[in-house]
Amino acid sequence: MNNSAQVLVNGKPQDAGTLTNGKRDDRTVTTVTLDPKKLEERLAGEGQHARVTIPFTAKADIAAGELTGQMVKSLEQRQAVLEMKTDSATYTIPAGQINISGISGQLGADMALEDLRVRIEIAKPAANALSAARQAAKQNNLTLVTDPLEFTVSAAYNGKTIEVSRFNGFVERTITLPSGADPQRITTGVVIDPEGNAVRHVPTKITKAANGSYVAQINSLTNGIYAIVWHPVTFKDVASHWAQNAVHDMGSRLVIGGIGQELFNPDQNITRAEFAAIVVRGLGLAPENSASPFSDMQAADWYSSAVQTAYAYKLIGGFEDGTFRPMDNITREQAMAIIAKAMGLAGIPTVQPAPSLLNGYDDADRAASWAVPGILQCLQTGIISGRSSTELAPKAFISRAETAVLVQRLLLKSGLIQ
Numbered sequence: 001m002n003n004s005a006q007v008l009v010n011g012k013p014q015d016a017g018t019l020t021n022g023k024r025d026d027r028t029v030t031t032v033t034l035d036p037k038k039l040e041e042r043l044a045g046e047g048q049h050a051r052v053t054i055p056f057t058a059k060a061d062i063a064a065g066e067l068t069g070q071m072v073k074s075l076e077q078r079q080a081v082l083e084m085k086t087d088s089a090t091y092t093i094p095a096g097q098i099n100i101s102g103i104s105g106q107l108g109a110d111m112a113l114e115d116l117r118v119r120i121e122i123a124k125p126a127a128n129a130l131s132a133a134r135q136a137a138k139q140n141n142l143t144l145v146t147d148p149l150e151f152t153v154s155a156a157y158n159g160k161t162i163e164v165s166r167f168n169g170f171v172e173r174t175i176t177l178p179s180g181a182d183p184q185r186i187t188t189g190v191v192i193d194p195e196g197n198a199v200r201h202v203p204t205k206i207t208k209a210a211n212g213s214y215v216a217q218i219n220s221l222t223n224g225i226y227a228i229v230w231h232p233v234t235f236k237d238v239a240s241h242w243a244q245n246a247v248h249d250m251g252s253r254l255v256i257g258g259i260g261q262e263l264f265n266p267d268q269n270i271t272r273a274e275f276a277a278i279v280v281r282g283l284g285l286a287p288e289n290s291a292s293p294f295s296d297m298q299a300a301d302w303y304s305s306a307v308q309t310a311y312a313y314k315l316i317g318g319f320e321d322g323t324f325r326p327m328d329n330i331t332r333e334q335a336m337a338i339i340a341k342a343m344g345l346a347g348i349p350t351v352q353p354a355p356s357l358l359n360g361y362d363d364a365d366r367a368a369s370w371a372v373p374g375i376l377q378c379l380q381t382g383i384i385s386g387r388s389s390t391e392l393a394p395k396a397f398i399s400r401a402e403t404a405v406l407v408q409r410l411l412l413k414s415g416l417i418q
Contacts, residue, residue: 005032008053009042016042017054027061027124034067036114043078050075053083062123069116069155072100082120089122090174091151097167098153107157116157123150125194125225132196133225140199140254142229145186146175146216150225163223166286170203170219170347170416175228177206177214187231188253189218191284194225201254202226202284203416219416222286235264243401246408253417255281256404266401273326275335275403276316277306279342282407288312294324301326315341333371333394336384339406340374343381346414353380361386367394383409 005017016038022029032054043050052075054065063086075082075095084091098118104111125133125148133148151173153164177183189204202220209215216228233251235258238244247264250256256278258264270278280287288308297304303326310316315338318324343350353376358364367375371394378384384406387393398406411417 010046010050014042024062025126029062030056030058030060031064031066034071036068036071048079050078050080051083052080053085056086062121064119064121067118069100069104069113069118072098072118073113076100084120084122086122088176089149091122092172097169097171098164103155106162107160111157116155119154121152125150129194129225133192136192136196136199142231145181145228145230148225148227149175151223153223165223167221170221173218174215183214185230187229189216189226189228191224191226200284201281203411205418220284236262238264238266241266243405246405247401250404250408255407267399269329269397270400270403272328272330273303273307275330276310277303278403278407279338280306280309282411285309285313294318296323297326313345329397332396332398333367333375335398336378337371337374339383339410340377342410343377346416348414350377353377361392362390364392381413383413
């Protein structure tokens with residue numbers, strides 16, 4: 001049975017959808033299919049940057065919005081945002097992040113965009129994936145605060161379907177916390193792979209909605225199965241350390257780990273591989289597993305996937321001889337170069353910093369020329385400062401504690417955590 005469905009354009013209701021109920025395996029499905037003509041008529045009077053919201057009032061295991069490729073293209077040209085909204089979650093996607101041109105290229109160059117079907121879903125995972133997610137949380141000593149939810153974007157044409165699994169910028173989801181949940185007993189959001197073999201942090205902050213409920217706001221560059229967890233971590237050897245708060249925060253968020261026996265060893269220098277892995281985990285980047293871009297790395301190395309991921313997202317570049325030198329201690333100028341690139345990925349607004357920011361540092365001339373732009377970006381945002389008011393120390397090494405502080409500041413400055 002089909003029914004008319006309301007869609008909101010900049011908060012104004014419009015009968016621009018058709019609602020269909022169905023089943024998928026043992027789950028109920030509610031789909032709202034948008035009407036191209038009606039949506040276009042409303043968008044024509046709204047200008048750029050419109051927000052198109054598909055609200056779901058009835059409960060269903062899977063809430064799906066469906067559009068044609070041409071509709072997505074039109075929304076992209078208007079720099080519009082698509083929002084799926086259920087009683088338990090929202091999924092907010094700038095239309096440009098769907099990359100409709102890239103999708104059509106994969107499905108058929110001669111395809112008409114009107115014939116392409118784009119589907120956005122917020123779903124209770126399938127039974128086997130849900131069971132695996134719960135088991136993975138248990139194995140990683142995570143307490144699930146919310147039931148896992150799966151967020152997907154897919155495109156179908158002529159019997160072939162592909163998933164949009166990676167975005168060029170952070171895409172926001174919110175998950176509503178259960179009534180009575182203590183917002184102080186929330187650590188972070190995580191992504192759990194469908195087989196339950198891996199759990200990774202995604203940047204998350206808790207906010208209060210207009211109706212008084214608390215929601216976890218998650219930003220991620222990928223899709224997948226998400227849950228909110230409680231995972232407090234403390235390390236005995238940072239109890240009175242200057243970086244205690246940052247170390248415990250990043251440890252609780254699964255960004256950094258200890259070295260056994262509840263120790264962190266905060267003042268130990270950190271290697272280039274460890275630093276890259278922590279930045280990747282801090283940003284919640286999905287791991288890459290391809291051929292190593294560096295001659296001194298093997299697929300079996302524990303850091304191989306993390307370094308490949310950092311390379312894929314252009315956070316690192318290696319040395320001129322084709323090596324990465326993963327076991328070398330990382331220097332402050334090398335760390336600042338990576339953090340500056342991560343700032344761009346995290347969406348921190350930057351302007352061309354004035355070289356005068358280096359004035360007053362007696363050793364600024366020791367910084368490599370290639371590192372100066374990154375150093376200036378870090379100094380401008382305050383993510384990294386000098387070792388003192390007169391010492392930049394570009395060649396000095398960075399400790400494990402300093403790394404925790406840098407990554408926490410990166411996430412705070414970007415607004416990805418609070």
